[in-house]
Amino acid sequence: MSFEDPTIIVALDFSEAGAALALARRLDPAQCRVKVGLELFSAEGPAIVRTLQGLGFSVFLDLKFHDIPNTVASACARAADLGVWMVNVHALGGARMLAAARQAIPAGGPRLIGVTILTSHGPEDLAALGLGDSSERVRGLSVLCREAGLDGVVCSPREAHELQDLRAGGFVLVTPGIRPEGAPPDDQRRTRTIREALAAGADYLVVGRPVTRAPDPSAALAACLAEARGAPRPVLFDT
Numbered sequence: 684m685s686f687e688d689p690t691i692i693v694a695l696d697f698s699e700a701g702a703a704l705a706l707a708r709r710l711d712p713a714q715c716r717v718k719v720g721l722e723l724f725s726a727e728g729p730a731i732v733r734t735l736q737g738l739g740f741s742v743f744l745d746l747k748f749h750d751i752p753n754t755v756a757s758a759c760a761r762a763a764d765l766g767v768w769m770v771n772v773h774a775l776g777g778a779r780m781l782a783a784a785r786q787a788i789p790a791g792g793p794r795l796i797g798v799t800i801l802t803s804h805g806p807e808d809l810a811a812l813g814l815g816d817s818s819e820r821v822r823g824l825s826v827l828c829r830e831a832g833l834d835g836v837v838c839s840p841r842e843a844h845e846l847q848d849l850r851a852g853g854f855v856l857v858t859p860g861i862r863p864e865g866a867p868p869d870d871q872r873r874t875r876t877i878r879e880a881l882a883a884g885a886d887y888l889v890v891g892r893p894v895t896r897a898p899d900p901s902a903a904l905a906a907c908l909a910e911a912r913g914a915p916r917p918v919l920f921d922t
């Protein structure tokens with residue numbers, strides 16, 4: 684892990700700016716990035732993004748856009764205006780929606796990432812949705828995202844090792860569903876530890892409650908960083 688490229692993204696899932704900023708101020712922007720998701724953005728809007736940027740954080744705007752191509756493209760353009768580091772859309776929006784999102788983000792704008800299959804989905808959820816096996820589905824959607832020119836995907840750390848061939852050329856794997864050994868999964872279903880996720884070839888790890896709801900969030904993040912530093916990483920052969 685280097686100063687320029689923190690691997691861990693802390694999910695600031697809070698209901699208002701005060702709590703989110705109190706937590707952010709205990710974190711070091713050189714050590715982690717932060718994610719603003721549906722809850723915090725719905726409460727505080729673009730202002731919270733700008734405040735976090737002002738504190739020195741690069742921000743992943745996680746609003747998981749999923750709509751008709753024109754609507755998603757316009758939303759991506761507005762996200763790019765905010766100067767965020769990363770933004771995501773649902774891969775299940777399909778090839779035309781992904782292509783429209785890609786076109787809407789200017790060169791040098793945020794990294795555009797496709798959410799494949801949510802890490803909260805287990806086999807029963809996938810069966811009920813008619814989506815079948817998660818690894819096959821994640822691979823198919825990841826290929827779709829790559830073909831549309833996206834910069835990477837969100838997948839579970841359980842699928843990361845099967846997507847290593849797609850990482851050539853800088854396509855990144857972002858993995859939420861991170862839980863320390865023995866910790867409760869909460870609503871997540873496809874989880875792994877930090878060490879396992881990095882060993883499987885994830886590029887960025889999204890960590891929420893294990894840090895933000897810890898009695899000492901700074902110590903919890905320090906433990907995550909130590910685990911990340913000690914993790915083996917697969918060698919990436921660029922073809």
Ligand SMILES: O=C(O)c1cc(=O)[nH]c(=O)n1[C@@H]1O[C@H](COP(=O)(O)O)[C@@H](O)[C@H]1O
Nearest residue numbers: 694720745800801802837859889890891892
């Ligand atoms: O796109 C995401 O960030 C995301 C995708 C996914 O499949 N699963 C998932 O958990 N997330 C987000 O990652 C974070 C995980 O939080 P914790 O479960 O608290 O670690 C939440 O903010 C989710 O919204």
